[in-house]
Amino acid sequence: MNSLKQMDRGALSDALDHSGQRTTPQRETVFSVLLDQRDHPTADEVYARTKSRMPTISIATVYNCLETLVSCGLVKQVNIEREPTRYCPNLSPHAHFHCRETGRVYDVPVPSGMMQELAGVLPGEYEADSVELVFRGHLAKGKTK
Amino acid sequence: MNSLKQMDRGALSDALDHSGQRTTPQRETVFSVLLDQRDHPTADEVYARTKSRMPTISIATVYNCLETLVSCGLVKQVNIEREPTRYCPNLSPHAHFHCRETGRVYDVPVPSGMMQELAGVLPGEYEADSVELVFRGHLAKGKTK
DNA sequence: ACATAGTTTAGAATTATTCTAAATCAAATT
């Protein structure tokens, strides 16, 4: 048993159906892991967390599931420097803040309109379908969030 | 002999001096390779180009030199998805456009003020020292640039 | 029930990058 809420389970099977892929226990569990702890885990971290709910799952399957979730639009990959890819189920437009000290990644909500405005700086010949905005720095005194 | 202009040679040794590192023929040659063809090459590509000017250089040295140039602020790393790191000697504030079709990366000038404005969306507890903006998509009909 | 196609799995393979340790080089000092 995974901890997907009815709503999320629905969103998952809709999205999978829509892209011609099956809803499987592995995919549900991986998705629930991402939704339950929204700290931008790496594939390895997702693997560890998923394993505690589904001990027989393999790392290859975790990679497969993550790729599937990305391909059907439910999850985004976050690439920070040369570090392992992180996964993020936050679909609303947002940026990321990467703390150099702790290595942690935080979501930063971006006012609607800002993304539009950003796209506006692109010369006409470029047609962008995604915008990635990453800040890097550190958190003010003591704030660990 | 590498093809560094007097100005760039000066900037290089100043920056290296300033960070307590030596000016070497390898570093000069790698830097000149980056300045001569500004197409965001990977380390492997830099290696191939440098080799034609300095056949004895090793790939490890190319990595070392690139790291050195980044550390003294003359070059920026550009990380696009899971692809190999690319290197960029453009120090003016700019974004990148990554063409999904060709894989090429283009510099996109960003109006001064835009970067400031971006930093403005960050809640107070975040202190950013760098902002990375990457667009992904494709070039309009036929435009290969 | 059977065929088909999609999915999972363990382990091997890949690949960009980093590490290691020896050789080389260059500046500073005797």
Added chain:
DNA sequence: AATTTGATTTAGAATAATTCTAAACTATGT
């Protein structure tokens, strides 16, 4: 000028995230 010292270069080994491979499994449609 020789010597010491520390930085740099180098080839090759090691690392680590990710992808690939091929066999086993599962679900679905006929």
